[in-house]
Amino acid sequence: xxxxxxxxxxxxxxxxxxxxxxxxxxxxxxxxxxxxxxxxxxxxxxxxxxxxxxxxxxxxxxxxxxxxxxxxxxxxxxxxxxxxxxxxxxxxxxxxxxxxxxxxxxxxxxxxxxxxxxxxxxxxxxxxxxxxxxxxxxxxxxxxxxxxxxxxxxxxxxxxxxxxxxxxxxxxxxxxxxxxxxxxxxxxxxxxxxxxxxxxxxxxxxxxxxxxxxxxxxxxxxxxxxxxxxxxxxxxxxxxxxxxxxxxxxxxxxxxxxxxxxxxxxxxxxxxxxxxxxxxxxxxxxxxxxxxxxxxxxxxxxxxxxxxxxxxxxxxxxxxxxxxxxxxxxxxxxxxxxxxxxxxxxxxxxxxxxxxxxxxxxxxxxxxxxxxxxxxxxxxxxxxxxxxxxxxxxxxxxxxxxxxxxxxxxxxxxxxxxxxxxxxxxxxxxxxxxxxxxxxxxxxxxxxxxxxxxxxxxxxxxxxxxxxxxxxxxxxxxxxxxxxxxxxxxxxxxxxxxxxxxxxxxxxxxxxxxxxxxxxxxxxxxxxxxxxxxxxxxxxxxxxxxxxxxxxxxxxxxxxxxxxxxxxxxxxxxxxxxxxxxxxxxxxxxxxxxxx
Ligand code: PEP
Ligand code: MG
Numbered sequence: 001x002x003x004x005x006x007x008x009x010x011x012x013x014x015x016x017x018x019x020x021x022x023x024x025x026x027x028x029x030x031x032x033x034x035x036x037x038x039x040x041x042x043x044x045x046x047x048x049x050x051x052x053x054x055x056x057x058x059x060x061x062x063x064x065x066x067x068x069x070x071x072x073x074x075x076x077x078x079x080x081x082x083x084x085x086x087x088x089x090x091x092x093x094x095x096x097x098x099x100x101x102x103x104x105x106x107x108x109x110x111x112x113x114x115x116x117x118x119x120x121x122x123x124x125x126x127x128x129x130x131x132x133x134x135x136x137x138x139x140x141x142x143x144x145x146x147x148x149x150x151x152x153x154x155x156x157x158x159x160x161x162x163x164x165x166x167x168x169x170x171x172x173x174x175x176x177x178x179x180x181x182x183x184x185x186x187x188x189x190x191x192x193x194x195x196x197x198x199x200x201x202x203x204x205x206x207x208x209x210x211x212x213x214x215x216x217x218x219x220x221x222x223x224x225x226x227x228x229x230x231x232x233x234x235x236x237x238x239x240x241x242x243x244x245x246x247x248x249x250x251x252x253x254x255x256x257x258x259x260x261x262x263x264x265x266x267x268x269x270x271x272x273x274x275x276x277x278x279x280x281x282x283x284x285x286x287x288x289x290x291x292x293x294x295x296x297x298x299x300x301x302x303x304x305x306x307x308x309x310x311x312x313x314x315x316x317x318x319x320x321x322x323x324x325x326x327x328x329x330x331x332x333x334x335x336x337x338x339x340x341x342x343x344x345x346x347x348x349x350x351x352x353x354x355x356x357x358x359x360x361x362x363x364x365x366x367x368x369x370x371x372x373x374x375x376x377x378x379x380x381x382x383x384x385x386x387x388x389x390x391x392x393x394x395x396x397x398x399x400x401x402x403x404x405x406x407x408x409x410x411x412x413x414x415x416x417x418x419x420x421x422x423x424x425x426x427x428x429x430x431x432x433x434x435x436x437x438x439x440x441x442x443x444x445x446x447x448x449x450x451x452x453x454x455x456x457x458x459x460x461x462x463x464x465x466x467x468x469x470x471x472x473x474x475x476x477x478x479x480x481x482x483x484x485x486x487x488x489x490x491x492x493x494x495x496x497x498x499x500x501x502x503x504x505x506x507x508x509x510x511x512x513x514x515x516x517x518x519x520x521x522x523x524x525x526x527x528x529x530x531x532x533x534x535x536x537x538x539x540x541x542x543x544x545x546x547x548x549x550x551x552x553x554x555x556x557x558x559x560x561x562x563x564x565x566x567x568x569x570x571x572x573x574x575x576x577x578x579x580x581x582x583x584x585x586x587x588x589x590x591x592x593x594x595x596x
Pocket of ligand 2 (some may be wrong): 407
């Protein structure tokens with residue numbers, strides 16, 4: 001991908017965000033445009049129209065606030081014209097033709113805010129379309145832009161199907177995990193977004209598909225234009241817009257070096273993840289679908305530690321039935337050829353949405369603390385879907401070493417409740433003489449502090465633990481994992497977290513059950529040795545991370561790692577802990593690239 005004469009007229013710009021998926025991508029910008037957002041249309045009861053109007057006003061206020069923030073940045077660093085355009089957009093947010101008209105539609109036609117907004121925007125566009133003057137006709141795009149922003153604020157992060165060209169860099173305000181999951185099929189080069197954090201599901205998927213990605217760039221969608229040449233440096237969290245020819249050459253060179261390093265690392269694929277003093281660590285993979293299994297085996301995975309089955313719900317319009325759950329589980333088992341396969345029951349909610357959930361319009365103020373995951377499975381809304389999944393999984397358990405895992409278990413009561421449903425489903429299968437593994441292993445994810453603190457009690461009532469540190473960090477530190485404003489606080493090596501992890505490992509060892517980590521921190525070559533030192537003998541991660549983590553572990557000894565852990569759990573800050581760990585790795589001469 002070279003520079004054209006058009007590129008030569010543009011100025012090189014640099015933006016820094018959160019590095020979430022390593023690698024360097026060089027490609028043309030593909031902006032995820034307003035035409036991709038489809039607004040839902042429904043009628044609201046007259047007595048609900050005041051609430052709908054308030055929702056609309058909240059979206060207007062949020063849009064204004066976002067524009068003000070962008071303007072604050074521009075004022076310091078960029079030209080005046082952008083500043084004035086954004087001021088004009090803010091004025092449109094107060095314009096009666098937009099606001100009063102939309103409110104009028106909500107009240108008079110009893111329609112929802114998104115629909116009313118669309119009608120008001122279309123009316124204004126109609127006026128612009130009728131103007132002869134080219135300049136004014138072009139202002140249509142401004143009203144579209146403003147309308148799109150308000151719509152996004154009404155909808156959260158809703159987008160339609162993406163169709164980027166191959167080798168493009170997708171540029172979006174934010175992308176749903178479902179959209180990101182489709183991206184690799186289009187062979188895009190990379191991904192950058194205004195919003196997002198390191199362990200958002202969007203970031204996790206980008207890593208799984210080896211898609212270089214930088215998120216949390218705040219205003220990159222305002223700066224980049226379609227077809228601009230972009231460099232995405234997913235290691236350092238840097239995006240370069242319209243790079244000069246020497247910059248492109250520099251990054252091309254780095255791309256070649258990285259490819260060479262990765263090829264060497266893949267050479268350890270058939271070697272065990274064993275420390276120098278003989279401690280075995282099992283490196284499993286996290287997958288979002290059966291199509292990722294072959295890649296996982298090629299990277300040396302010895303089993304599936306986490307299959308996120310909610311993607312079965314997120315990537316299709318109809319809800320999966322028992323047959324689909326059975327078929328996909330069988331596919332994974334077959335491809336893993338006798339290696340253990342841990343299938344997590346669907347973990348929907350928060351940033352992972354499915355059609356049936358959206359249709360239910362739960363309207364929760366705090367979805368990350370709401371009716372999600374196992375809670376949803378136990379509620380009326382999810383119970384039948386959950387039972388269908390359990391039937392499918394149990395039937396598949398007759399064919400191979402399948403382990404069933406329940407996410408977001410808050411305590412023993414909830415564990416007993418899901419086990420009771422499982423027992424009912426088993427009884428049904430027996431009654432219908434459907435074979436399944438009577439000894440199928442049943443485990444839980446520990447991903448909230450309440451579960452970590454009573455890990456000893458939970459360990460008595462299940463067969464294995466897997467620690468979901470992505471959520472455990474979120475809930476322990478009160479840091480939204482998808483919020484770029486607080487992502488600096490999202491720290492896997494926080495002493496509070498290490499102590500919780502140590503307690504979980506001890507509880508599992510005392511009860512004699514296996515315990516693994518399947519959160520993203522297991523994939524970090526600096527953090528993984530600490531986890532082994534804490535007592536974890538199973539780590540599960542994106543396939544792509546396995547060779548590097550294995551390389552680091554093979555260079556250490558368990559004795560050293562245990563001593564290291566003793567030293568660091570008493571250090572007061574994550575910063576000091578990270579320094580101590582990197583000093584140790586430097587001392588034993590292990591190259592460590594940091595978080596992928
Ligand atoms: C976790 O929370 O660490 C986890 C593995 O689950 P997810 O990232 O899907 O929430
Ligand atoms: Mg989780």
